[in-house]
Amino acid sequence: MRDYSLREYLGMDEVVGPIFFIRNIHNVGYNELVEIVDEEGKARMGITLEVGKGFAVVQVLGGTSGISLKNCKVRFREEPLMIGACEEVLGRVFDGLGNPLDGMPKPVYEELIDVNGMAINPTSRDYPKNIIETGLSAIDVMNTLVRGQKLPIFSGSGLPHDLIATQICRQARVKNESFCVIFAAMGVKYDTARFFIKSFEESGVLERVAIFLSLADSPSIERLQTPRLALACAEFLAFKKNMHVLVIMTDMSNYCEALRELSTVRGEIPARKGYPGYLYSDLASLYERAGMIKGINGSITQLPILTMPNDDITHPIPDLTGYITEGQIVLEREMYARGIYPPIAGLPSLSRLMKDNIGEGLTRSDHPALASQLFACYAHVKDIRALASIIGEEELTPLDHLYLKFGDEFEKKFLSQGYHERRTLEEGLDLGWEIISLLPESELVRIKDQELKKYYKKRNESKPGRD
């Protein structure tokens, strides 16, 4: 047992929602751990939000129900929230504060680490490299995921983000190395958590997964710590044990809401839509924990999932997330309604790290130009569809019709694939060429001549006349 300072105070002065104020205390540090024992002897954890001369403000992680002002014991532990990290967390299920939920004892830890972590020195970071083949062409060809990247899925309620996340977990490979997965659920329903666990089981990866569950019925304030615990474990596995870790965090919107709740209770000045002004910095303190370090083999790749409130991408949560993460995978309701799975929107999705990790010697020499050309042509398809809905398809030029055909095939053949279908990058690229070859060569201005010669599939049909 560690030697905790056992100064204990009896009673507190005010309880508001998840936080309480306590006076006549001394020597309490900011952002440190607090233990609260209520009248019935039930213990819970808290963290100091503000400390001053003789007073402190504490957020209670286990919820404040049952706490009375008079008979509560408060103990200040003089250390930040820690987690005992070890390799044995893999294959286990924990609650949002790191207590086992699977009936087994707490794993014996190798190292106690501060869940808040520390900023990685930008000069010791290594630039993410080695693409992760997810087996989904919409990602591999168009928005390549790279080891060490943070790539969120922007979704909406009712969209299949969970399916996509599990499919990626199951299929993801980097040069035939596999990942271990850390799964943090914040404020999701039991069914969702169950779905993830079941699909981990089915694909036989459960013993490589550590699960942290802070479900919808847990106190919301607990959610603020869950991703930090998960990331602290991930850092330990990646940077101390040289593992490749994929961190899935769902649902970030619930996390942000818990942050807003806490901020409001504290009476802070809100910025946009009631979210605190430090939402950006707070999100960054989570997302920026992805990455690689020079000289260490391990890596942390993050796949946060967030549901955009009302499908609004300009809402502060997706907006600020997009400013921090290295791209985003956006799901589109309209495509899903048409039966396209995965409904990964062609245009707003983006992977920023793609450019440095594809092409000659990395994937295939034609990859960058092909991806760019597919984007451009698909963007044009959207324009033509908009036009067709006004003037009618009959009025379109023959070239426009070709574009429409290209658009349909692109969505139905290229973007669509089965939940259990794993398409390699090579296959994806070939399929891309097959579809883009519907368009005449002169339209493909972003592709260099030699690549056109090599890959463009000439159709036997005679060249359509223009106008």
Place this chain on the structure above:
Amino acid sequence: MLKVAGKIYRVVGPVVEVEEVSFLRMLDMVEVGEQHLVGEVVRLKETHAFVQVYEDTTSLKAGDFVYTQGYPLYVELGPGLLGNIYDGIQRPLEVIRDKEGYFINRGVHIAALDREKKWHFVPLKKEGDKINPGEAIGQVQESSLIRHKILMPSSWGGKLKWVAAEGDYSLDQRIALLENGQQDREVFMYQRWPVRKVRPYKERLSIIEPLITGQRVIDTLFPVGKGGCVAVPGGFGTGKTVIQHQLAKWSDAEVVIFVGCGERGNEMTDVLLNFPKIIDPRTQRPLTERTIFIANTSNMPVAAREASIYTGITMAEYYRDMGYNVALMADSTSRWAEALRELSGRLEEMPLEEGFPAYLPSRLAEFYERAGRVKTFNAENGSITIIASISPPGGDFSEPVTAHTKRFIRCFWALDRDLANARHYPSISWIDSYSEYIDDIKEWWHKNIDAEWLSLRYTIMELLQKEQRLLQVVKLVGADVLPQTQRLVLEVCQVFKNTFLQQVAFDKIDTYSSARKQFLMLKAIICFYHKSEELVKKGINAAELKEIPIYQEIMRMKLTYSENDLDKLAKLPRKISEALEELDF
């Protein structure tokens, strides 16, 4: 001398309230707690002082001591800045890494400039000379590109009692003595300067020369002058950072200061790993020899983010004072404004729109006014160009930071979401962007490149405006109903957008276009327009022009003609005329 200045009364995130304060002044630098975390006094009230702390405040307690040296927050200026990478308060990150490991620990105190390294000092003044404040006393070859002038601190002047002979000195060795009453002043090769104080200059000059960036849409359509200010607003994914990187790589400034303010760690890593590999096309030396990096990524403490902009601009002023053209890239000023907002909130100040403090516009104005072209105390001309990216929430340009910034800048590169979605990069909108520097710098183009520049630029801008209107019509009724001359406008603009405006940053040839190449490309396209206009008037279908081989050649000219083939490119307009005249029937 470190003195105890008070005791901690309260800790709220990065803001610490200190009690029992008697002698602290506004903006004094303090060290907080037993770990000596660096902070700055931002408010005084009776015996209390409010301090913003530049490091994580976890575990600070009420009653901990606060110390001060009695200085404001300063940066060290001297040889050794170039090629270095600092955090927001000028701590050398590479040295920290070597000493402390992969993560940034708290309470690290390391001198910004290497004290061991010897520099070869060449005096420019001798014993008995009179020297004015800010004048150069000697020089040091800092890198193969930059001759670093050792400047007198700006309040010191008088008669030199002694000047060191030419030779190798470290920064701790004095290089001169200045007569000053009873006790002579020792002059070193470095000086300290408070970051929030503007460095003085002799006089302000007007802007006459463009900053050539090698990016066609910028140099030709929306140029910025050396000494100007540009804002680059854009939602996420519109390519702000790539533009900043491109400018840091290719712009013809002599010194580049790159401030990564609250942005992604991996982006900074990208810059740090790539810049040493890139050879400057003009000087054939690695880019790091002219660049200083300031990295305060989004997960590093928020108060240091606020300071990083000032640290950067103070270094820029220092090199400007040596007579260099300096470019400062700030990515992104929104994060800086948000840091202001966060600290203001913690200080419980009255918020205005979107929670930003009332002093946001005045802080922005102060910052942008530090750009400019000046005459230095050494009678040389130097300039600072600020290129500041803005990350408006939701891509909405009416939000406070963008709206206020627009009042203090004269050049605006608006990044467009639709262009970025179509992977049209750089996604600078030709409709919403503007530059007020055109009149200032047109003489330069006319003298150095071609006297036709301005008129060609107007021609293409007019066509683009026309296209914008025509596209509205096309959206409603389709392109078929337009008369052929108008369809030609659409075709030509399409060519212009695809060949000229789009520029691939990752292509070896396309990543940089010299001013001459830009002009020649523009000329070829305008020539194509005029010639085809004649044909169309004679009854040729505008769409048929696409079938002519020369059309393909125009479409691919940016890649086929490298900087060495410009003489061939110069002949292209003629080739176009001939090819089109052949069609004439």
